[in-house]
Each structure stands twice: as C-alpha cells, then as structure tokens.
Amino acid sequence: MKLAQLVAQTGEHEATIQVLCHLLEAERTNVFLVKDISNEVAEQTIKIIEQYKNGTPLAYLLGSTYFYNRKFLVNENVLVPRHDTEVLVDLAEKKIIADSIIGHEYTPYRILDLCCGSGIIGISLAYLCDWLRQRHKDLQYEITAVDYSQSALELAAKNAALHHADINFVHSDLLEDVPQQFDVIVCNPPYVRTMDIGVEDKRTLKEPRIALDGGVDGLFFYRRILATAKKNLRANGMILFEIGYDQAKPLEKIALQLGYHSVKVYKDLANHDRVVTIRV
Template identity: 40%
Template structure:
C-alpha cells in the first residue's frame, strides 16, 4: 500500500465509523506512524509503506474508529502555539480556552503571583509563563494523575511551576495577584448528550459541574476572597450559556469590574472580576 493509498483507505474506514474530519485524522495518524511530514508525503506518496507501518496504522485507525480522541492516540495537542502531552487523565486543551489565557495576559505583569486552579494538563499556566516568565506560578489539581501530566508539560515547555495536589484551595497557602480556573462546568445531565469522544473518554470528574454546572464557581468565588491580593483578579472559563449566571455570582460576592468575554464564535467564554481588599 502506498502512502496515498493509505490515506484514502484511512479516510474511507473512518468515514464508515462516523468520524468527523476523517481525512485529517487519517493523515495525522499516518504521519505519526510513519514519522513523516507533508513535504515527505508529497515527494514519496506513490511509494509503499512498510508492513510494520501498515500494521500499526491499521491498529490506530481501529482505535480512532472506536471514537477514542485523536489526541489520546497521538499523545499530544497544540495550544497557544505550544505542544502539550495529553492522555486520558486530563482534558484535551481546546482553542476556546485560549481566550482565558489571553484575558489573563492583559492583567499579568512581571513579579506577580499567579494561581491556576483545576490545572489539568497545565496548558493555561504554562502558556501564561511562556509569555510572562518573570512571574511566580502555582498550579493545583485534585487529581494526582493529572498533575503527573502537568509536570511533564512544564518540563517539556521549560517553565518552573509549583504544583500542588489540592481540592481547590485546601492545600494552598499565600495570596495571589491573579487566579485563573477552568473548572468542571458541564451539567451532570448534559454529559450523556456529549459527543462520544468527550463523554466516553475524557475524565468525568473534569467535566461534571454537578446539577446546574455552577458548583465549582460558587466554591471558588467564595473561597478566593481569602487568597486574592488587593485588587487581584479572578478569571474563569465558562460554558457558552453561563455568562450571566457566573457574572451574577461574582457581583453578589462583591467582586468589581465583572466582565463577560466572548470567544471567536461569539459565545460567552470567560468571566473576570476584581477583588476588593479581601486580604
């Protein structure tokens, strides 16, 4: 089978199993197995791949056909122009979350202390540090397995971050100029309706925001008062329909300059607010 035939075969096979972007996924899986790039492909597409490569390619195609996320098969995902290791212990970094990083970078300055709650893969705090390396960064997650991935990503991207295993603020000390968080925010009843790649393979506890999807926002908004420096910022990623609810929670708790920020698709994606002399 030639490289071109392998792409065509993979695309057809994935289409039969209702995989969206079948052609792109077939290419990425072949590129991973054969360790090639586009330039190599176009120069050699009529040449045969090896039997070993074909066997491995068939294996990863079958995994993708089972709706295992592409990123869990390749083991990586790009975010903010950086490469991140991912596995089934962490959510796959998504472009929507880049809005949170961009908003945080508008407020963060060298010398600040920044906390990332529910860090998962570490993509948020690592991306912040790559842009403002002169900060002191702390990241926490309740999952020890997620922290293993986050630490690997910090090493991969050559940044120094203090990681803590903590249920929100339980094991944290000190105060922070900026607290960012992408907490679980899917309503429990909605999880069963998600696409199978998310519903069946991404970590449930990182998705489940409980009955109304707002449980972690309520807890963080209240507890963060003890950990925010004067005029410090609290910033969240939110679901597309949670802008009003989360901004109202922040205003009721006494945060100032509360804003809802939209993503490129025009959906509510981030809520930010400023603390007022809590500590």
C-alpha cells in the same frame, strides 16, 4: 501507498494526517509530500483510526496534542486540551503584560493555574513570563498550578519539565490548601452539566469525569471557588474563568451576589461566550 489511498481507507482525512505527523515525526506540510507510505505505517495508522472511530480521543491514542502550537503530553487522566482555552490564556496574558508594563506592585507577581489538568495554561503563561523577564530583569514571576487529581499533577509536572517551565505544583481541593495571594487566578474548571456529559461528543465519555462534571447546573465549581477566592486575590487581582456558552449570565449573578466587581464576558472565535473575568 499514497496518502489519498490511505485516507480513502480510513475515511478520516484530518485524523489520518495527525496520526501520520505523529508516526513519521513530520511537520504537517511534509506529510503531504510523502510519496510512498510504508505498509507498516499504513497498518499502524488504520489501527489507530479504528480506535478513534470507536470513540477514543486521538490525543489519548497518540499520547500528545498541541496547544498554542506547542506539544503537550496527554493521557486518560487529564482533559484533552481544547483550542477554546486559548481565549482564556490570551486574556490572562493581556492582564499579565499590562501589569508588567505598569510595574509590579508586589514581588514576585503571582499566577495560579487552578484546576491545571495537563498544565497547558500555567505552562503557556510560563513562556510569557520568561519572555517578559528577559526584557525587564527586575520583574519576577511565580507560577503555581493546582489540581485534585494526583495523576493529572504527575502529567502536568512532566509537561512542565518538557517545556522547562518553573511551576510549583500543589495538590489541593480547589483553594483549600492554597494560602498565597495571587495577581491572576486562571481557571478552567469542570463545567459540563452532569446530564450533558457525552451528549454532544461521545469522545468526552473517555475523559475523566472529575475533569468535566460541573454538577446539576454546571456551576458547582464557580460557586465553590468564588465563595473563598477573595482570600487568595491581591488588591488588583483578577480571576479568569473559562465557561460554557450559556453560563455567563448565571456566573455574573453569582459573582455580584458574593460582592465581586467588574465582571466582564469575552467571546471565542465561534462568537460564543467563553471567558468571564472578575475582580475583587
């Protein structure tokens, strides 16, 4: 069967390409070059796309997805990584690079991926730290990743092994069992208002509620984290939060009320407020 015929049958162009990449273990461009898709592969694709159309995220059906062009294992115990989170990682990278150029005040330089889920943030930053270490042998980095979900931690550890990332995984209710101080805390907490879950995209109903539910106003986790985070931040430390498009102002208010400084807001590619950075 030709690709165009299969797409016509599934009615889903992008999802069909992604499924074929997975089943054929092929690069995206090579999928377009396949002259004849076997009946077996076509049947498997149609089956997967049916489940996708019924509301299951494609990443769960394929068992993996891509973040920053790197492949990560995903299952129904973790949030499906979103491209928006790359903005958060970009900004964390800028801070880590800037601090590394100046030289680390404390050794090792400590990074915390709080609410780590599948581990995409900490693992992406581990690639940067490896790269920096190769250039400056004196620099040392320590990455910790925290989640309350044991099954998320198990999957994150598998992803870390897959990417040869050296990360300490800690089971903790936010910062409760985290005694160390960090130079950077990166956090994509649950921030969807309880009543909004599943409203924009029914597929989110298949994702773990613990990964999405940010309470009545979506700000529950920011309040809890900021209430205690000062004890976990070094003098020049920064906390970077991913936020919903309308949460910058209320989060800024919470941070300033709690005595934090230098609150900055950054936008994503769609020009929505997406990340807030806060200093002690």
